[in-house]
Amino acid sequence: MRDTNNRQPVRRVVICGGGTAGWMAAAGISKVLGKLLDIKLIESEEIGTVGVGEATIPTLMNFHNVLEINEQEFMAETQATFKLGISFESWRDVKQDYIHSFGTTGIDHWTAGFQHFWHKGVERGVASDYGDYCLELKASLENRFAHLPNNGMNYAYHLDASRYAKYLRRLSEPRGVQRIEGKIVSYAKHDNGDVRSVTLASGQVIEGDLFIDCTGFRALLIGDAMQEDVEDWSQWLFCDRAIAVQTSSVGDAVPLTRSMAHQAGWQWRIPLQHRVGNGIVYSSRHLDEETAHKQLLANVEGKTLIEPRVIKFKPCQRRNTWKGNVVAIGLSSGFLEPIESTSIHLIQRSVIRLMQSFPSDGIQQADIDEYNAQCNREIDHIRDFIILHYHVNNRTDAQFWIDAREMRIPESLKHRIDLFKETGRVFRIPNELFAENSWIQVMLGQGIMPKSHHQTADLMADEELKAFLGGIKGRIDRTVVQLPTHQAYVERYCGRADAGAKAA
Missing domain, CATH: 3.50.50.60 (FAD/NAD(P)-binding domain)
Structure with missing residues (x-):
């Protein structure tokens, strides 16, 4: 003291x-x-x-x-x-992908979040994918971006x-x-x-x-x-190694960070104007360095610009x-x-x-x-949110994912998962980083479908619910189709990549 x-x-x-x-x-x-x-x-x-x-x-x-x-x-x-979210590829299971976007999804009611109305729509056969009701997610899928009035597009950066x-x-x-x-x-x-x-x-x-x-x-x-x-x-987060490498750009930059799961961790791909950042994150208990190195280089695009760097860490x-x-x-x-x-x-x-x-x-x-x-x-x-990605999975192809699914998780995370699984409800602790929609996108993406929904959603008749959901989706689709491509917008907004690289 x-x-x-x-x-x-x-x-x-x-x-x-x-x-x-x-x-x-x-x-x-x-x-x-x-x-x-x-x-x-x-x-x-x-x-x-x-x-x-x-x-x-x-x-x-x-x-x-x-x-x-x-x-x-x-x-x-x-x-x-620009970055509109993260694409999680093969996290739930092999070749099953989803996006955690930065936007809000749908329209909430003061008694219940949009996910309850969407869940009711799924039951009645009038709802499409949850992501169809999020502007940022739909724009990222179409590789489109623009600044919108009144901060109408939530975004970050690579x-x-x-x-x-x-x-x-x-x-x-x-x-x-x-x-x-x-x-x-x-x-x-x-x-x-x-x-x-x-x-x-x-x-x-x-x-x-x-x-x-x-x-x-x-x-x-x-x-x-x-x-x-x-x-x-490390009892919850098994990964303790990373190997990073930079590569040349071979295509248009997309407004998404790619997170591609593999048998003992995941690999990132981050598109910049002048190059691409790549890396593999893995558990040394489940994968050796030589294999990880080969796997990284086998799954990059473009010419490598630096020698791969090994990073050892402890969560x-x-x-x-x-x-x-x-x-x-x-x-x-x-x-x-x-x-x-x-x-x-x-x-x-x-x-x-x-x-x-x-x-x-x-x-x-x-x-x-x-x-x-x-x-x-x-x-x-944040720790609990990251553990969620690993623990809730259906992969049976590798011991890493089986171990993650079978491990005992923090009680704080267990409560969040159980609450959503049983009721479809989520909560946000004051000043917590990730909002309700982030938890919903990841839990749905990882395969948790709530068993029930709030009764407020039951008050809407079939046609009313269909019109409500369709109206949201229609407005988003009309907005997305009018957006320029992300690559074109970046070049116009920032100057072409080659000119910017020389100036820097």
Whole structure:
């Protein structure tokens, strides 16, 4: 417990590590508090970044609004494309696919969600696929996109993570962030256990009041200096390896992240303007590295641009990501595989949360406790959502999927599954990342069909229900057919990919 009677104002912020996490922290803090703080960011060109977080979710726009980022400039600089959702291929069973889109589906009633009316429509034979009632999902299937009035299309981005870090650096340095080149080799601590300074290989010593640990899996400060351990989640999430590779583009970029399940995990494909990001995620208990490497390269399109990189990880989370005067952001705080593209979101939420409770007048234990509690609630919900994808499956072709189906899951997730299975109801905990429609799309996609629906849906006569469902579907179909192709829209909105690549 900290001594709150001897608080020192926080004026010197030291961000240890660059990459996406470090420069997002630098950009956010300098934009909001840069005039009040001395902000230093230490990174070494010798240390590479993991750099596979190239798919995002719509919440990134909140962060960009804070930074007052121009979307067209950002997309040109990072060679970004638009993203309407994730295509989950062979997750439920081999060759059974579905899409988790970013949109809402249908129209809710105050007593019951749209899924209840859709379920009744299925019973009466007047409803088509659940996804037919979601604009974003239908547009993604047709490879179409456009900005619509009143934010009528929910979307995110595919982006080049390395270029994104460089773009944020260009925003941050004019706002007072001082970048220091060097590798951190040691640290020194105060008598109370807080970090006093870090020392670079050059011998330079950098002191600070607040240290932000963005050192990746190394976790130099939160793990080594502060001795904050991780909670291992590998009993639920078996994957512990990834191999990443970049390939040339051979076709039009689609507004979907592809997540293709295989016998011991899954493979991603992320289309950018100038290239495609690929990778395979797998369980080393179920698949060896050589086979995974061959499988990855056998299932990519285009010429490989880099040598495949192997990434070893543990699915885990530190229960205290803020300890003493150290705040861990990014991979140093823990890791969840990017099935739902949450890596950059978690960085963003940590940065915003820190700015909201920034200890300008001194670090207080109450702030630390609340920050950690909020982080834990959010990560637990995301963890459960990811486990859902694995646990609810019908695959019998590989032991990996059988083991995932038969494992004992967290009680919090079991309750959500049972509630939907029995009643068709879902709930959203306040400030939880994934909304009701996300849970519904994945649970239906993975094969859970509710046994019942809300009685409100029974009040609609057959013709009324048919007209209600048909009206929604018709409006979506008419909108989608008028949208330009995603590729054409990106080229018009951002400039052609070849021109943007040369400019960057």
